[in-house]
Amino acid sequence: DAGVTQSPTHLIKTRGQHVTLRCSPISGHKSVSWYQQVLGQGPQFIFQYYEKEERGRGNFPDRFSARQFPNYSSELNVNALLLGDSALYLCASSLGRAGNSPLHFGNGTRLTVT
Template sequence: DAGVTQSPTHLIKTRGQHVTLRCSPISGHKSVSWYQQVLGQGPQFIFQYYEKEERGRGNFPDRFSARQFPNYSSELNVNALLLGDSALYLCASSFRGGGNQPQHFGDGTRLSIL
C-alpha cells in the first residue's frame, strides 16, 4: 500500500508569491495534518483536517490556509511568502483523527524562498 504522498518534492519561490502544496493520505485514513519543520527544529503543527473540517490550527499567521477534499486529500496554501517560510512542509495522516494513535508522515515538500 502506498504511504502518504506529497507533491511537489521541491519548490523555489520568491518573496510575495503564493504556493500550494498537496498531500494524499494513506488509503482509508480520514485525517490529515500539516507540519512545518525548519532546520535544526522539530516539526511544528500548522493544521489538522478530519472529514473535511478543520480540527486544529497551530500558531501560524492567516497567510497559511488549508482544505481537505472529499477523497481526503489536502492542500496547504501559503500567501505572500516570506523568507522565513523556507522550510520542509510535512503532511501526516491517521485513520480516526482523534489522537492517541500514530500519525504517518510523507517525505515532505522542501520550500525555498529567494
C-alpha cells in the same frame, strides 16, 4: 500501502508569491495534518483536517490556509511568502483524530523562498 504522498518534492519561490502544496493520505485515513519543519528544529503543527473540516490550527498567520477534499486529499496554501517560510512541509495522515491513531508522515515538500 503506498504511504502518504506529497507533491512537489522541492519548490523554489520568490518573496511575495503564493504556493500550493499537495498531500494524498493513506487509503482509508480520514485525517490529514500539516507540519512545518525548519532546519534544526522539530516539526511544528500547522493544521489538522478530519472529515473535511478544520479541527485544529497552530500558531501560524492567516497567510497559511488549507483544505481537505471529499477524497481526503489536502492542500496547504501559503500567500505572500516570506524568507522565513523556507522549510520542509510535512503532511501526515491517520485513521482518526486521537492520539491512539498514530500519524504516518510523507517525505515532505522542501520550500525555498528567495
